[in-house]
Amino acid sequence: MDRPRPIQLTAPAERRSVRLARILAAGVAADADLSIDDTEDLRIAVSELVALLVDGLDEADATLPPISVEFRRSPGEVVVVGRRPAVDGVPETAGVDDLALEILRVVVDDHAFDVDDSGRRFRLVKRTRASS
DSSP states (O other): OOOOOEEEEEEEETTTTTHHHHHHHHHHHHHOOOHHHHHHHHHHHHHHHHHHHHHTTTTTTTTTEEEEEEEETTTTEEEEEEEEETTTOOOOOOOOOOOHHHHHHOOOEEEEEEETTTEEEEEEEEEEEOOO
């Protein structure tokens, strides 16, 4: 059986794009046969991490590069990778606050968020929970 192709979202680097990513996450979770609870966990994690991609930007700046979020799914697992290129003249100093880290620890199996001169990026993995 062929692996499903990745699903790519390219959206403006603005806060409203968080909602688009959440909606897409729910659809991808359904394709991966995640439970309702696991789907909500994925939506929460995607919201937190996509918000970090756009955090601190001047959304009125029409020259901002877009964000991209790629979803890869297989039965019982979703991997999400997001990125935003660096913005000229804006130092990349974002960090992840303790509350966001705690939320991510609870809702996903693995996650990372990095900031450097090339921009911001994240990766998360959500697997279905074992049935009790």
